[in-house]
Amino acid sequence: MSDKKQERVGVYVCHCGSNIAGTVDVVDVANWAAEKLRHQGVVIAREYKFMCSSLGQELIEKDIKELGLTRVVVAACSPHLHEKTFRTAAKKAGLNPYLVELASIREQVSWVHTDKAVATEKSKAVVAGAVSRVIENVPLEEIKVPINPNTLVVGGGIAGIQSALEIANAGFHVYLVEREPSIGGHMAQFDKTFPTLDCSACILTPRMVEAGTHPNITLLTWSEVTNVAGYVGNFHVTINKKARFLKEDLCTGCGICQEKCPKKVIDEVYEAGLGYRKAVYTPFAQAVPNFPVMDKENCTYFIKGTCKACEKFCPTGAIDFKQEDQLINIDVGNIILATGYDLFDARRVSNYGYGRLPNVFTSLEFERLSNAAGPTSGNIVLRDGKTTPQRVGIIHCVGSRDKNFNNYCSVICCMQGLKFAHLVHERTGATVYNFYIDMRTAYKAYDEFYQRVLEEGTLFVRGKVAEVTDAARYDREKGKLIIQVEDTLAGKQRRIPVDMVILSSGLQPRHDAKEVGKLFGISCSTDGWFTEKHPKLDPVATMTEGVYIVGCAQGPKDIPSSVAQGAAASARVLDKILQKEVALEPIKATVDQEMCSGCRICNSMCPFNAIAFLEDRMVTEINPALCQGCGTCVAACPAGAISGTGFSDEQIIAQIDGLLWRTLEVEEAVAE
């Protein structure tokens, strides 16, 4: 350290009102720093009521200008709160913002310790650490990369559609990729939407059509993303457009092929297994795009080699059995993931008997039952297709808030259950029971809807259903489904016979969420939902710059929230597009190629593919735009050839020494 030029350090200790000063002798800390750390270059140490206040900031700016400070340490709250504040202040005063360090003496000292002496001592150590660290800090400049104005939206559910439309309407191009034949997602399967009960199709279809016809939107349905390379502003994406076996440019969507197709197939996806479709089909009438796909697995021609009925009857000769999957390469600047959710498989809760007891239905099945366009044209009937139920039980939290399945609350099930109750009541006049653990009707007009359903006479039993069985104990139970439940309000066990049980199943992450996450370089929580950059302050961004998550891919939510997130992400994307270039945090790793021996130890370290090995020169190189600054390769390099800005070895070692009073010992040694 001695041969290095002496820095001029300013230390600022914040009282944070009494938040810090109540437990830490801030005056002592400041005086101590001024005296004991002088040899390290501390020229001024002040304490002040609120450093983050404009007055506090001005104090720093003034000292930078007048005392010629080259480094600043602010002992206050967590850097996650005010690092930016003080960096900006430094910048205003002409000091590189990265020459400022925060020493957290609130979250990590005053708020968690009680003994003032101890807290003060620890604060001194934390300050000493920050001072010796900041001396090792180097000025950093943000890295700027150009932004490609095109955007990729993955997933054509309501969230994805919303994102796509917002951006497209702003005048920028969007590639909307959907793995199913049509966009629309789960919402397209619903009948009514809570709490307003307006028809799902009626509000969704116009958006779908708008997205399908928008000049700024390239719609790629029946397609999947297979590869993603590059980085924010400059992603290179490969999309596999699966063969539809018909020429989209010729197809008019007249539907004759579907009529003529002799092969009936149970529709597991859209009709939730309750209805049929043909081997060549559009999932539903309002599908966008409206030209069909041919289901190779079930098409007679593909199985037997004869038939071709569709080809025969197609008026425009659009059918093309020779068609093959095609790979499309696109360049985009930002990516929005709206990949949605899978419905919890109610079979897993075996004691509810779904799959075993015919008249136990899943929520999606019920949506189709109650849908006028559904297999029963909206008649709510039992599995036999004719009997109208007299008594219906709706079970909430199926697969949710349950240690055996998913710990989280699926958010929508309560409202969904209430909606079902209402629909059953309205269409059949049956007696409806709702079995719930807690009734969660947050958000606008939700609780009003609850009240309404209450008034309609729906019966509510608070308690987790133990079992649904057809084993009758009493005559009145014969031929019924008996719901065994502990009524926690009445405080007794009850057996309630019903004709129909509807399971308000929860939501869960897509079965392939992990692989998709890897593909786009983002991570999943233990529950499997995509991880946002910050749970509160940055819910739609991810750790990978330029990749956003919206709708249920990020976690269970209702339609309004999904739409809001869709719009929010678009706003973030537009912000980037309009900036034309993006500034990346300058916390990056770099390889000193003189020192790199090309041992390739680091080559397996980077999950963001920022590390490349140059075969010709036998050295490794790091792409600063791809580098996320985690520093794993820095720690891995056996030659010490990789250094990391912002968190360099020198900085961390210096901080260790400071925290352990080493920097003082040095001084005393010098003094002797």
Place this chain on the structure above:
Amino acid sequence: MTQRISIDPITRLEGHGKIEIFLDDHGNVANTYFQIPELRGFERFVVGRPIEEMPLITNRICGVCPEAHNMAASKAADAVYKVDPPRTAKLLRELLYSAFYCTDHTTHFYALGGPDFVMGPEAPVAQRNILGVIHKVGLEIGGKVIQMRKYGHTVVEMIGGRKVHPCASIPGGMTKGITEDQRKEIEEMGRWAIEFAQFSLQLFTEIVLGNKSYVDLILGDVYTHRTYYMGTVDENNKVNFYDGKVRVVDPNGKEFIKYAPKDYAEHIAEHVEPWTYLKFPYLKKIGWKGFVDGEDSGVYMATPLSRLNVSDGMATPRAQEEYEKFYATLGGKPVHQRLATHWARLIELLYAAEHWVELVTDPEITSPNVHTKPIEIPTEGIGIVEAPRGTLTHHYWTDERGVVTKANLIVGTTNNYAPIQMSTHKAATSLIKEGKVTEGLLNMVEMAFRAYDPCFGCATHSLPGQMPLEITIHDIDGNPVNVLKQFC
């Protein structure tokens, strides 16, 4: 009475292998102590290390003869796994070892022991070194000496991977073989080595045997001890450096014992004195009788001279001739005059050179089959080679993973510690009378132990390959009256 010379206290700390000479009231030698000041403790810290690292770690016992430790440790490691390396691997090791011998003996004769003769024992200190030798015998010969050392190390590097501290020898054999081109090169160098060895013997004959005073010096009683002798011999009782049985002859030259390396512990024990860090090995069956020679004392010697004394001859023709000439000149076996060791060393040099060529012309030397995979569970192993400075024994115990749990090392020079102590004592006693001391006399005291080419680096696993020496002379009251320091 000699006037007192007070010693700077600092020099007191200079413990580099000291000879402490105490005089009686007549100024004659009362007693001498040859002290070794250091210990690095290899026996302790090899514990916990994997057996395959022993050849690499014990290399560092001595940088003058790392090849010896490398070989002994490798053979011990083979034994630990009960694995027999392919013949080619053994040939390569022995070839490396022969080349090393040529270098090492050359180094000693010209750089270390030689100057005493070439320059004369009483020659000025400043000239008594290799550069002095080169200046005297001429640059052309100096060039040859350098050439010999270069060739030796080149071979060591070609086979062993490195000039100093070779790395290619592992449990079960070698990490690699040699190519035909390398073989040719090595053969040429070997043939040159033979010429060089012959030349050196000729030089010795001219300078030493041609000079009556030197011959008297050699034959004189000052440098004579009647002790047991130890060395390794092949199945025909010919000198062998790499492999064979350890043979010991008594002061009359009669075979006392001949044992397989694995039985060493039955025959050797080490005596401890509290005034030195080095132990004194002796023949267990006879026992420790103090620093005395003769048949009743377990003290033995293991040097080039010993090796000639215990063998029935040399395994190569030219060396055999010299062997016969040697004993003819010095009056039959065994030769007890320590200074003859220098001559014996040159005969070994010639043998090593001849053997070098034998090995490199073996049809199997370039075979790629140089390693046998160890499959047995490792347990315990002993490896013995003849280091230039005496019989070298490595003994390791390991756990079932082949990690060393215990070790015992008896290295070349240690064998000779007792004889050296005796020789220096005898030399001092006969050379220092009534306290009269000159540096020349003192150098002659040193010559007594220098003949052993002592390597206390090896001995203590602590000090450098050759050893600086401090001689302190004390009067009857134990006060130091004279301190002379010198480096061999």
Place this chain on the structure above:
Amino acid sequence: MNNDTFEPTIIGFTCNWCSYRAADLAGTARMKYAPNVRLIRMMCSGRLDPTFVLRALSCGADGVMITGCHPGECHYIEQNYKALRRYLLLKRVLKGLGIEPERVKLVWASAAEGARFASETTLFVEEIRKLGPLNWGKADNGPKTIDHVESSMVNRLSSEKEVPA
């Protein structure tokens, strides 16, 4: 040294995204925990260079706590696994150096686990308190004479044998 009165000094290396936020959370929630740990923020537990741990231990720390995101939750996808590998080999080396491997501890704590962070910290401080101070190298008071060595050693071997002078 009485281990009850001994206050360990511990350096904690925390991941910016999870455990450092967990520490913040513990603070915001005013959870009380042992004051012996001094934190260093890193971007990721994958940044942990064994050098930092050795530096801390050789410079007066009695223990080192490393905290990272739970497996599968790393903000950099999988770097905490790399930290885990280094940590496990580091512990083996420390053992070879005669240092109790328990002096270095890897703790997973997510941004939401302020309580866990607090309790783990207090727990670790107690574990180190039991192990006693490390004060590395402090024991060295220059060269020792063999005589000391011998006696100390002979004592250790509880040997009655007298060394004849």
Place this chain on the structure above:
Amino acid sequence: MTTDVKPKFAMYWAASCGGCEIAVLNTHEKILDLDANFDVVFWPVAMDAKYKDVEAMEDGSILLTLFNGGIRNDENEHIAKLLRQKSKILVSFGSCACEGCIPGLANLSPVGEIVHTAFNTITTDNPNEIYPRTTFDVPEGELHIPTLSRILRPLDQVVDVDYYMPGCPPESHQIAAVIDLVIQVIHGEAQLPPKGTVIGVGNSTVCDECPRARNVKMIKAFKRIQDVAPVDPTLCILEQGVPCNGPATRSGCNARCPQAGAQCIGCYGPAEGVMDYGARLITAFSSVLDATTPEEIDRILDGIPDPVGQVYRFNLAGSLMKAAKPAWEQG
């Protein structure tokens, strides 16, 4: 720095093996250049000289001293200080002086245990537990031998060092190059590098000079050299599972051992600016492990039978920890 009288040269060994001297002699003809350009005043292996001569010299009167060997006892320490005082340029020469080398492994055990072990081997006849004593009375008077220090220390832990030249021993071609440089400096044809520079080395690690092919490394098991030998002569040894120290070891030796089909054992020490050599190896070996569960990772690590020896074989005394806990405490 040109001068009429030849500048003085010295070379000394403390606790070392003599290999450094041999390495210098192995520069062969260069020895004559050395002789031609220097007045060799002190070099135990090659020539007679007296300590008192050295003590008599003026401070700083020796231009260049190559000091090899670690500091094992008080006497080594004394000479180190003496030569520092007398020399203008003091070079920490060879692994022992730079980082303790193999003898530094002694720092794993208390010095008492080392002595005890040496004097209780199976062939040692020591019924009365006799151990060497630094001062001992014999009938004729008092005898002294030096005091072993608690731990072995590299030269720069005892005196100020100008340059470092690592290697066990330093490769002769590197020594020759350094001798040439110094001679040029004497004749004013070259400048000395800045104080503290590591000389006679490459600026990267062994892999840089290793001709073996390399790929992204993913290791499922560590292997011992005797179980895989002969290794594939074209492929990275570490990739073949043998823990090779090359990636972390300073280049300059031309990757001798890997070229000889053996793993690098690390005698050239850490790369430029590296604070702890062992840490670099810990990170190197753990980085190539192909495992994520603690159990699997531990299974693979079991393939390294001696972790501390593996990563600190030559470097323990020069590492951050310097020695093992027992050595500090019971020394």
